[in-house]
Amino acid sequence: xxxxxxxxxxxxxxxxxxxxxxxxxxxxxxxxxxxxxxxxxxxxxxxxxxxxxxxxxxxxxxxxxxxxxxxxxxxxxxxxxxxxxxxxxxxxxxxxxxxxxxxxxxxxxxxxxxxxxxxxxxxxxxxxxxxxxxxxxxxxxxxxxxxxxxxxxxxxxxxxxxxxxxxxxxxxxxxxxxxxxxxxxx
Numbered sequence: 001x002x003x004x005x006x007x008x009x010x011x012x013x014x015x016x017x018x019x020x021x022x023x024x025x026x027x028x029x030x031x032x033x034x035x036x037x038x039x040x041x042x043x044x045x046x047x048x049x050x051x052x053x054x055x056x057x058x059x060x061x062x063x064x065x066x067x068x069x070x071x072x073x074x075x076x077x078x079x080x081x082x083x084x085x086x087x088x089x090x091x092x093x094x095x096x097x098x099x100x101x102x103x104x105x106x107x108x109x110x111x112x113x114x115x116x117x118x119x120x121x122x123x124x125x126x127x128x129x130x131x132x133x134x135x136x137x138x139x140x141x142x143x144x145x146x147x148x149x150x151x152x153x154x155x156x157x158x159x160x161x162x163x164x165x166x167x168x169x170x171x172x173x174x175x176x177x178x179x180x181x182x183x184x185x186x
Contacts, residue, residue, distance in 0.1 A: 020084035022077075025050045025057050033067045033095035034103060038084045041068045042077035064101030069094075 011028075012035070015021060021032035022040045024047050029039045039060075043051060051057050061068045069084075071077035084090075100108060106115050 019087070019089050020081065022081065025054065025060075029060055029067060030103065033098050036090055036093075036095055038069060038090050038094050039067050040071070040077060040080050040084065042071050042074060044074075059102060060098075064097035064099070067095055067098035067102075 011031075015028070015032050015037060016035050018032075018037055020038040020040055021029065022042075023029045023032075024041060024044075029041070032039050041051070041060075060066070061070060069080050071080050104110070104112065106112075
């Protein structure tokens with residue numbers, strides 16, 4: 001996903017001004033659905049692991065009637081693409097069910113930030129220390145590690161700088177002590 005303002009704008013424009021978006025398995029598919037574009041995905045054997053064998057790809061294909069228009073062959077995909085181009089941009093009808101069910105399940109008019117903050121507050125109020133099982137726990141742990149990595153790196157750098165300052169002070173004291181000892185010997 002693009003990070004800079006200009007590349008974000010280019011990315012949005014490329015989705016918004018398209019008749020359809022083609023992908024194998026990418027978050028850009030969800031972004032295309034949000035702006036109401038048809039999303040086509042050819043099912044090819046080379047990508048069977050990252051398509052049919054991942055849980056989230058099934059969500060893209062099934063939730064809310066499905067976001068993806070799947071094709072089992074390149075010929076079928078080309079037919080779908082030709083149909084999408086002939087029809088022109090969609091008004092969002094093809095993707096609306098998915099967006100309502102998967103992206104904004106509390107309603108398109110409900111601010112997602114409020115829903116998210118409320119969910120965090122409810123979890124905090126529970127005060128539970130139960131551990132999440134298996135895959136969920138690993139996913140949560142990985143997300144937390146990624147989110148906390150910048151703070152960990154800053155703390156590690158601060159600790160290194162503090163240790164350097166301590167070593168410098170120690171060397172200065174030792175140097176001053178040696179100089180004083182040398183003066184007393186004269």
